[in-house]
Amino acid sequence: MSTLLNAKQLQRSFHGRPVVEPLDLQLSTGDILGLLGPNGAGKSTIMRMLCGDLAPSGGAIEIGGDDLLQRPLPCKRRIGFLPERPPLHQDQTVDEYLTDCGYLRGMDRSACKTARLQSKQQCGLESVGSRLIRKLSKGYQQRVGLAQAIIHDPQVVILDEPTDGLDPAQIRQVRELIRSLAETRGVILSSHILPEIQATCNRVVILQDGRTVYSGDLSTPASPCYRIGLEQDPDEVLIAALSPVTSVERLHTDYFRVTLKTGANPSELSRLILEKGWGLIELTPETLSLEQRYLQATTGGES
């Protein structure tokens, strides 16, 4: 997978007050990176810097191999941005607006028309093309905002709170759209809603007061902990004696939390348990939920 976006030591301060402290970000094709954090954590500022709307106070941003600060125009051609408040001209129809957006991104008239039809189809806007934007519901306006962000087929799509104001059915559609966009692109989205990030992203950066407090892969377990259920009820000492195990904790009768050695394979554990004849009825990886991580990171509290 090629690296689409690479931000190094990105930082920003307003009037001497740091709003984003040095941050490293990487985005590859297929990635859906979530920026998660409470309001005022610096998510929107980071997104505005990544799309070239705001100059960083320090650090560098590379998009498709070009430096955003040195060569902004080719970089911006590779970016589609939906800000928190969709940048809509309320007095235009959806078709007029999307045509203008394509035109401003350097597309010619015929390419604009094709791209407009495609982005409308992707965002479910086929039936409202001739309607004035101000007459549309908030959900539809959000979709128009999404359509303008992808009309020029950008490699990197940056979406600030993309599901804000949508009903549950629309949220599901937008999530599907984001997943389909990420098949050939990289997507960065922000939210302060935990399930939103959990349902859509494969990587997350948790922010608190402009600092990165957690950055990791959502699909990989954070700790080598497994919950095992056994038909027999062997002594904990016997389980701890198994070669891949470092510690054992009894949760309740027949159920244990087992921590494996670094690099140990859980299939080795299951093979040993079966050899002992303890009757393995459950082997479940115990990952920290995003909520636990979020709470740990932002409050320092126990999950």
Place this chain on the structure above:
Amino acid sequence: MIRRLAWVEWKRVMRTPLAWVMLAVSLCLLSWQFLGTLEAFVGMQTGDRILGLTHHLGLQLFGLAAVVLFIITPILTMRVFSEAFRSGTYTLLSSSPISVSNILLGKLFGILLLQLPFVLMPAGLSLTLTTGTTLDLGLIAAATLGLLLLSALYTAIGLYLSILSENPAVAAAGAYGILLLLSLLDQHTASGGFLHWLAWPSHYLNLQMGLVHSSDIAYFLLLMLFFLGLSYHRLDQRRCG
């Protein structure tokens, strides 16, 4: 990209009733002035005619056209940036592959394109007389050039004020203030002084009378570039500040 942005800006305003209402009202006012000037000239005794018909048109018709531009320009420019900042649509431009200078020039030419009918209207009305009389076409061309330079200056000032405030009404009020100040500066200042030079009426008057001085053209261009420079600085500051 400047052409594209200017075209988009022009289309967007022309879709609203505002531009059409202003065009209709301006055409009525200028036609009234044109007919009045013509009637007054025809009614004059030959001995009273110190100036020719084209001079009368230059002074009165093009004089009113300058007033019309004075009134409509802040109305056209007040929303260009302030509304875009307030509604968030400026992000659409700042995240698109367009440089700050091109955004500024695109907006400037978009507004100038909107003003073009207002600028050409007096010349168009005057030229209707060519079937019946001989006009000084050079004077009409000079006065039209003056009107074009004046509209460019007004637009540059209006855009700068629009960048300064997120409230369109405040932007318009500020633009009217500066335009009025530049109109009145020659009234209580010493002739030949810098403040006197800063006022536009005397520079425009030369062009109205068919006198094309490079110093007058330089005045309009310099002042326009000054306000464009301030606008560029302010827009860049907004990104970096």
